[in-house]
Amino acid sequence: MRTLRAFLRKEFKQALRDPRMRILLFITPMIQLTLFGLALSTDIKNVDLWAQPDSNDYLLRRIYDRSVESQWFRSASGDHNADPFELVRSGKADAALVSPPGGLSRAVARGAGDLQLLVNSMNVLEAQAVEQYVRNISNAVIEDDLHIKRPEFPISFEVRVLYNPTLETAFFMVPGVMCMLLSITTIILTGMSLTREKEVGTFEMLISAPVSATEVILGKTIPYLVLGIVQIPLVLAVAVFGFGVPMRGSFAVLLVASVAFVCTTVAIGTLISTIASNQQQSTMGGFLFLFPAILLSGLMFPIENMPAPMMWASYVDPLTHYLALLRNIMLKGGEGSFVVKHVLILIGMAVLLILASFRRFRTTLQ
């Protein structure tokens, strides 16, 4: 116990003495979340819109003009015969309006018509916003110019979202970013702390004392566990107060889930540090884990769309479970059985990982 206390005191002092480390631990996650959040802002302007220029198609012309007047859109260059798909693909236009054969006006006169909107949705949120804007403007034009009231609209709207068919919302992204930031700091810092001792040589001093593997591993992990947990309310505050992400579930449940998750990430960092012999290797190892873990977690790409082997890989990815928990707790309020299941999975992973570290850790040199 005395050894453990000495360890905790030492680790906290080392971690918190360096002002750069303090910034890394407490300020960086908040700034990153703010930046990510702002980058994901739904307020979109200056979207390059292209429409087939057809002097006879009065209605399409009106929709296009009102779109440009709205300032959300700008006219995209592109001549009469341009292929709208090609324009969007090449980036000359962010969106393109394609009228039905014969023009939108004639189709409406016939009483039915499809107006097609091609949207480049590399940026999911932009695509959603564009769709909504064009839909609203078209509706307004039809109401004002043709004096037809909803729901008897003669045109239906067909949106073709290119390049990213599943649309996700900002509320969906912010928990993902929280999960990512938390894992980056905890895994990298934990991994580095033990390898730094190996590299500098203090590790030899450490194990020249009669300490057990348990004392060393707990002494080296608990401080980072605590620092990781301290990050949670900070990042959560930015998410809720900065971006208005709803917090529908209980904070206590979220904290339990987060502690379970930080246990797994700290355990991963510890395992990495028992394998790596210097800080470079440890950082490399951390990122080697993090990149696939982030990609597989469902943060950017929906897990449902992954091929089966990737899907399986995503189930053994702790980020997947924490992300599911965060989204469920924050957005849906946290469903009991769902939360329990994923928290248990995380705890199971943490236990396995810590056991693996114990197996690898030696208080003698090789």
Place this chain on the structure above:
Amino acid sequence: MKDSAVEVQNLSVRFGDFTAVDSISFAVRRGEVFGFLGANGAGKTTTIRVLCGLLRPSAGYGSVAGVALDAGEMAIKARVGYMSQKFTLYDDLTVEENLSFIAGLRKLDPAVYAKRRDSILAFITFQRPLNALIRDLPGGIKQQVALAASILHDPEVVFLDEPTAGVTPAARSRFWALIRDLARQGKTIFVTTHYMDEAEQCDRIALMRAGQIVALDTPARLKAEVFPEQLFELEAVSPVHYGDMDGLRDHPDVAFFEPYGMRFHVALRKTVGGENLRRELASRFRVQAISPTLEDVFIRTVEGERR
């Protein structure tokens, strides 16, 4: 041997196919300053690590501070102090924080720790504030604090692996004064070094080569044993090419030959041929009979064998 602080019999350490320590045997008396000399990779550090409980030997028996090597690392670790050749303090912690962390590692009672800390810092005459960061201390002082840290738990045997590497000569001699003081207090000091002047200060020294102990005795007896012949120093009267000296190196009456800058150390056999050679050399060099230095001993035993 009841009064042996360290005793080792046929100790071997193998890493895969490589034999780092090859069946060595020796004993160190209590209160002795025991030096370990050898080229890099000769097996000094590996031996020390075994004796500190940091490595398990592949074969052999031994005991350290009365604890058998196979009694478990924990028991050995509790009885010995170890200062590795790498830096063993935390640069970003203060002197007090480092010492109190180590006290925690060694489960010292806080009151005992405070007393030990004060007496050890007085022993090394540490006069800086306790809250000075280690990285702000000069190299020699750091080394002394590291020594203090390694004897905080009052071990019977202290292992110092190249403790004075990279510090100034003044700091080295200060450090060695501390080592002698510790030995006078009854502690056994087991030290490795590359400095011959430091080796001279040891009670006994062991010379290691390729995992084996090739010589072990007091510095004076080692010199006599290794050099039964008379050693001469030759100083060139006129410029000499090393190439011209090769004949001398292979001369049947030359037992040892080694250039020392502009001078040469030559051991001549006590034969008629040797006497003739001495007279012949006297015509070309200023020849002076000298007693061998530990460096000559080291070169002849540790490095000379390959010739």
